[in-house]
Amino acid sequence: MFTLSPLPFEKSALEPYMSEKTLNFHHGKHHQTYVDNLNKLISGTKFENMSLEEIIKQSALNPEYTAIFNNAAQVFNHNFFWSCLSKEGNKKPNSELLKKIESTFGSYENFEKEFKQAAVSQFGSGWAWLAQDTDGNLKITKTSNADNPIAHGLKPLMTIDVWEHAYYLDYQNRRADFVETFLKYLINWK
Numbered sequence: 001m002f003t004l005s006p007l008p009f010e011k012s013a014l015e016p017y018m019s020e021k022t023l024n025f026h027h028g029k030h031h032q033t034y035v036d037n038l039n040k041l042i043s044g045t046k047f048e049n050m051s052l053e054e055i056i057k058q059s060a061l062n063p064e065y066t067a068i069f070n071n072a073a074q075v076f077n078h079n080f081f082w083s084c085l086s087k088e089g090n091k092k093p094n095s096e097l098l099k100k101i102e103s104t105f106g107s108y109e110n111f112e113k114e115f116k117q118a119a120v121s122q123f124g125s126g127w128a129w130l131a132q133d134t135d136g137n138l139k140i141t142k143t144s145n146a147d148n149p150i151a152h153g154l155k156p157l158m159t160i161d162v163w164e165h166a167y168y169l170d171y172q173n174r175r176a177d178f179v180e181t182f183l184k185y186l187i188n189w190k
């Protein structure tokens with residue numbers, strides 16, 4: 001049984017960039033529903049006692065387990081996304097990761113540009129990610145719906161949720177403004 005992880009900040013802590021109202025729906029309703037659906041779907045199956053990451057790896061790309069994959073990945077993606085948000089958090093990565101970002105993308109500013117481009121150009125619901133492959137190479141990726149880097153053997157380092165439910169109450173259709181605000185005021189590098 002999975003339970004909804006509490007947010008790592010107060011629901012009003014990200015105002016005015018992400019409202020308490022958005023978090024009430026996004027965490028309290030959307031994220032909760034993924035947890036509830038996952039618990040129902042895995043009950044009595046081989047997935048019942050697996051970790052979230054294990055469920056994601058074992059259900060990915062298997063049409064028989066699409067619903068389990070979608071809900072498990074969305075539970076993971078949201079847990080990870082909340083950890084990427086903080087008004088007071090680090091707005092730049094630690095020096096080791098920063099060096100890697102600079103050598104991969106040219107500069108931190110160029111990384112931001114490419115990350116924003118991925119987030120804005122994801123057609124429909126999905127996510128943009130900074131991820132690392134098994135050789136330690138960095139990649140910016142975008143994924144549709146629940147899909148995530150773990151399903152493709154990559155380790156996620158940073159993400160933004162670009163489903164409309166993530167920003168519609170605060171930004172309506174202006175996804176680019178939401179992504180820009182995320183990069184400037186909400187990003188939390190660990």
Ligand code: MN
Nearest residue numbers: 030161163166
């Ligand atoms: Mn979401």
